[in-house]
Amino acid sequence: MPARQPLPYNATAARINETLERTVNAAIRTWDKVARPLGLGIRISNYDDLNYAFEGGVGDKLRKKHYDKSLRLLWKAEQHASFTTFRDCTRDERAMMQLAEQGMTKLEKRELKRVRSDEYRQQLKELYTPEQRQAIVNILSLIGHGEAYAWIISNQLLGQVKSTGGRAALTMQVLEEAKHFVVLREVLEAFDCEIPRMQAWEYILLENIVRAKGLEKFFGMNVVVEGVALSLFGLMGHSFPGLEFLKMFHLDESRHTGLPHSYFEEFPMTTWEKINPVAMNIRMLTVAPLIPLIFNVEKDFAVLGLDVFEFAGSVLRKIAHLTTRVGFYLPVPAPMLLWEINLMLNAYSYLTRPGHKFRNFMTAETTSGEEMLKVEAEAFALKNQAPAAAS
Template sequence: MNDRQDSASASDRMARRQRLGLRVFRPAAPLVARAYRALEPGWARRLQRKSVTGYEVGSYSFHGGELETLIGRNYEKSLRNLWKAEIQAPYLGIRDASKLEKAGSSAEAEVAEVDRLMEIATSEDVRRDFEAAFTPAEREAIGWLMSLIGHGEAYALYTSSTLVPVVQGTGAKLGMAMQAMEEAKHFIVLRTLLKTLGIDKPITDSAYILFEKVASASPYRRLFAMNVVIESFATTIFAQFADYAALEHVVGVFHQDEARHVGFPRNYAQAGLIPEKVTTSRRERAARTALLLPVFPLIFDYKPHFEALGLDCFGFFGRTIYKVAHHADRVGLPGTLPADELISTMNLFFNAWTQAFEPERFQGYRDYTALREGDVRRDLLERETEVFGDIFEAAGTATG
C-alpha cells in the first residue's frame, strides 16, 4: 500500500512540476531565445579574433594553409609505414598488432587503413550511390549534420594534442597521443568524403562557440568537454548514420575509435589521476556545466536537418545527454546537477517545448532519453556498453 502511495505521490509531483514548468516556459522561452540570438554573432566574432586553435571554418583547414607536401610525406607516409613492435620484436611483450597483422598479411596483402579510407572517400561510385539513395533535401541535411562532426574532428585534433603534455603518466600520454593521431585521420578522411559528395558545409555560430570554448578551457574542463561530451555525441551520431549509403564505409570505424576515446577518462579516473577538488569543487562543476550552454541553441540550429531525414532531434540529444550525464558522474567529472536530475530536467524541457510550440506532436509525457527499437544497431550498442557500462539497461532496446 505504501509503495503504491509513494508511486502515486511521485506521479502527482511530476505532473505538478510539468504544469508549472509549462506555464513559465511558454512565455519565457521565446524571450530567452531572442535575447541569446541577438548576442550570439558578436560572441562568435570575439572568439574568432582570439581563437587559440587557428582553425578556419570557411576553408576547412588550419591557419597556414594545406601544406600538401607535409600531408603526403609526414602524415600519410607515416601511417603507411606504421610498423608494429609485436611483429618486429615480439619478445618485448608489447601488444600492438591485430590478429590479421600477426598472421603476416598486413604489410603485403592489405592497403594501409588511411589509403583504404581515402580511396572510399574519392570514389565516384560512392557518390552516385549517395545521390541515388537520398533526395536533394536529405543530402543537404546529411551535409549539415556530418559537417558538424567534420569540423568537430579538427577541434578534437587540436584539443587532444594540447592534452598530451597535460595528462600524467606514461600510459595516459601514449593514449592521448594516439587519440590525436586518430582525430587527424578522422578529420582528413571525413573532410575529403564530404567534399567528394559535394555536401561540405560550415558550422553554425552555436557550434563554433562550443568548440572554441572547449579548446580554450582549462585542462580538466577540456578533458571533460572533449572526451566525455563531444566524443559521446560523436558515438551517437556515428551510430545513427552507420547504415547510410556512402557513409557506412567509414562511420563504423570512426565509432570504434570514438568509443575508445570516451573510455579514456574512465581509465584515467580509475588510476586516481583526477584530483578530488576537480570532482567536488562547486566552481569546477559549475564551469563544466557552463561550457555546455551553447548546446541548447545548437540543438535548435540542427533540428531542421534531423527532421529532414525523419529523425527525432530531441530523442537523439536525449540519448546523448543520458550517456554524458551518467558517464560524467562515473569518471569524476560531474556537472552542477547529478545525472538523474539532469536527465529529468532535460526531459521536462523537451516535453515542455513540444507541448508549447509543437502541440501536434505532443502525445503525453515522453522519456526522450530512452532507446527505442531501431535507434542503435546491436553491435554498436555492445561496443558502447563496454565503455559506458550498464547505463543502457534502463534506457531501452537495441536492434539486431
C-alpha cells in the same frame, strides 16, 4: 532497407532558431575580428571553419608527404618485436603481415578508396535526394569541425597527462583525431554539397574547451565532445547506406570516451576536484551550448526521418552517465538535470509540434546495430545498452 520518411517540423520555429543563430554568430564573429588582435575575443584556436581547414590552408602536399606517409609506415610492435607483450595488430593486419604490407587495414583502404571514387559519388546521388545529402553534410560537418578541435585539444592534453601509458594513449588519440579530420573532410566533399561553417553554439562550445584548463579541458574533450561524436557515429554508421565506414570512427571514439575512467583509475581525482563549485559550474557551462545547438539542427534531422530530441536524450543520458562514473560532477545531480532538460524539450515540442504528447526523450536509444551497441556497452561499462540500464 525501407526508405526513411521525412518527419514534420515547425518551419516557424526553424526560422526563429536559424535567425537567432545567425544573429549570435554575427555578433561573436564581429567581436572576434576586432578583439582577437588584442588578445581578447572568443576564438583562441587556429582553425578556420569558413574554409574547413586550419589557418594556412589545406596543405594537401604537406599532408600527403608527411601524414599519409607516416600512416603508411606506421609499424606495429606485434610485427616487428613479437617477443614483447604487445598485441596491437588487427586480424586484417595479421593477414597483411603475410603479404609484407604495412599501414592502414584492408577495410580502411577499401573504404577510403571507395570514398574517393566517382562510383561512390554517384552512389550517394542515387541513395539520397539533394536535400537529404545536404542534411547529412550539415550533421556530419558538426563532427567534422569538432574533429579539428579534437585534434587541437588532444594535443594540448598530451603535455598535461601523467605516465608513459597516459601519454601513449593521448598520442594515439592525437593520431586518430588527425585521421578522422582528414578522412571525414574528404567524405563530405564526396557529397557535392556545401560544407557549412560552424554554428555559433558549436563555436562557443569548442572555443571554451580550448580555453579551459586542466581537468575541465579533459572533461570537455573526452566526455562532452567525444560523447557527442560517439553517438552521432552510432546513429548514422548502421542505418545510412554508404556511411558504414563510420563504424570505424565509432570504435575509435569509444576508446576516447573511456580514457578518463581508465586514467583516473591510475591517478584518481581528489574529492575537491570532483565537487569544487567553480569546477562544477564550468562543466555545466561547457555542456550548455548543446541545448540551442540541438534546436537548430532539428530541421536536418527531420529531413532524414530522425527525431533530434530522441538523439538529444540518448547522447545526454550517456554524457551524464560518464560524468557520474568518472567523477566530473555537475552542480545539479545528473538525474535531475536530465529530467529538467526533458521538460524543456517537451515544452518546446508542445509549442512547435502539433499533437505532441509528453514523453521521456531521455530513455531513447539512437545507436543501432548489434556491433556498435556492444561497443558502447563496453565503453560505458553497462551490461547492456537498453535505455533502462543506461538511465
